[in-house]
Amino acid sequence: MKKILVANRGEIAIRVMKTAKKMGIKTVAVYSTIDRNAPHVKFADEAVWIGESPSNQSYLLGSKIIEVAKALNVDAIHPGYGFLSENADFAQEAERNGIIFIGPKAKAIEIMGSKLAAKDAVMKYNIPMVPGVDHAIIDIDEAKRTATTIGFPILIKASAGGGGKGMRVVEKESDFESQMNRAISEAIAAFGDGSVFIEKYVASSRHIEIQIMADSHGNVLYLFERECSIQRRHQKVIEEAPSCVLSPETRKKMGEAAVLVAKSCDYLGAGTVEFLYDENDNFYFLEMNTRLQVEHPVTELISGVDLVEMQIRVARGEALAIKQEDLEIKGHAVELRVYAEDPMNDFLPSVGHLDVYQLPVGEGIRVDNGFEQGMDIPIYYDPMLAKLITYGETREEAIQLMVKAIDGYKIEGVQTTLPFGKFVFEHEAFLSGHFDTNFVKKFYNADMLKNVMEQEAEIAALVAMKQYFEDQKVLRLPN
Template structure:
């Protein structure tokens, strides 16, 4: 494998290229017209424009990307996450053109890409699942029967869904019909598939995911868990590893369950098995993400393993060089997704120019970044600017370092989730580890963040005033 094309943009494109270059592999970047001067384009050994700004006219053009790869004699394609990373047809097309797809086989992507097919696949492996039905449903009368049988509240979920789309919590029977129609409509619009299913709503869950890695020779390991319970609109914002709530026994059980899920679909490469953990520490299989996760750096920091390197080695038909018994958790890592969003305005996207953009540096601080000062924030893509990751010997140390790093991260021209990240890290519920996926709903309001900002501004003003008076008292010797 001498040359890899990264079918992505921003921080994940640079992240993959860094590892490829360290392995002596040449890299090819693709870009849209609006990304012509983006850092990932300059970082690559070669770069080629694949279309206009909208992703449907550039980063989602699988056939065109493959054509480019062939023209440039590329050996393999790494899809990153998002865009084409979980597109089974694209993975199939890549391999049919004698190019290595750095990811799982198309069959595994297809099976795990449908929540219903995934449930069916793991059924024989005795993996705990949330009570509900494992078939698509559109009949409201039948849906009411099922809901009453498993008990309200229930959750309506899109089979092909993700990111909270096509998902509705229903507290009582009277709301079922309208919420079901909305879920079907949203799922059809977002995924082209209106299939929905019903399951029991777990009231106070934690979102725990297990990182797995598998080779082509039947070897599968897990690299422990990540806690991803701090979310807004069902999307993660703060992640950490390890979880503050898992015991070694529970960790081992969930890790073994994750390995079984991987084996259920003959998985190869890096993947993540997601679970819900209820207040009694019962865990339930949620879904599998058949790609590298956004939050993979926290796992890398506590294990010392480069997950992208392992992906490339597995794709090169190498056997895993790591055994489960050799893996140990070292320290604690925390990640904040720095989004161009306004936490004071319902986390709505904030577009503009990065007139100031300075990232923090220092021991224990890692920034996976895709932007630089002077750049505009495109409206066409996910609004994530970077990932701010901190590492410490203990959870407390990682949290304190995160607060310091946030304060050293200077951005002007747009609003970001940095202030929200600081709010989370300073909140007693988070610091104590007593939180769940409803953290934002229970503890966060724009007003609470505004109060914190005003307090900080008042303290800064007082310090400045104190310094001013101190300067005025300084004896100035006249110069003759």
């Protein structure tokens, strides 16, 4: 494998290219009109324009990307995450054209891409699942009868979905019809498929996922868990590894269950098996993400492996070089997704110009970044600017370093999730580990964040004033 095309943009494109370069592999970037001067374009050995700024005219054009790959004699395509990363047709088309798709085979993507098909595949392995229906529903009357049988609160989920789209929690029967209609219309808009399924809503649950890696020689590893319970609109914002609530016994059980999920679809490469975990130490299979996850850096830091390198080696047909017993957890890592969103205004995207953009640096601080000072934030794509990750020997050390890193991250011109991240990392519920997926609902509102920010600004002003008077005294001292 001498040349890889990265079918993505931003921080994940750069992340993949860094490992490829380390391995002596040439890289090709693709870009849309608005991304022509983006850092990932400059970082690659070669770069090709593939279309206008909207993703459906550029980064989602699988056939065009494959044409580019063939023209440049590319050996493999790495899809990153998002865009075409879980598109079975794209994976298949690449393979048909003699190009290695750095990811699972199309069949596995297809099975795990449908939440219902995924449940069918893992059922025979006796993996615990949340009570619910085993088929897609579009008829509202049937759905209502099902919901009443399961018992409220229930969760409506788009069968073809992900990223929190087409998902609704319904607390009581009177709200069911309106929420069902909203879920269906959102699912149609996002995925072109309005079918949904219904399951019991596990109230005080945590979202815990297991990283797996499988080769083509029958070996499957689990690289421990990530805690992803801090979410807004069912989408993750903060992740950590390992979880502070899992016992070694539960960790082993969940890891072994994740390996069985991978085996159920003859999996290849990096994948993530997601579970709900309740206060009684029960866990339930949710879904499998058939790609590298946004939050993979926390796993890399605690396990000491490069997941992208492992992906590439597995795609080349190599056997995994390590065994399960070789892996151990060392230290603790936390991650904040730095989105151009306004946490004071319901986390709505904040489009603008990066007047100031300076990254924090220091031991134990990692920033997977895709932007530079002076750039505009495009309206066409996910608003994530970067991922801020910190690592320490203990959870407490990683968190303290994160708070320091957030203070050192200077962004002006757009609103970001940095203040929200600081609010979470300093909150007693997070520090104590007593939190679940309802953290935002229970503990956060914009007024609270505003008060915290105002207090910090007041303290900063007082410190600056004190320093000013100290400096004046020094200046007035006689020679």
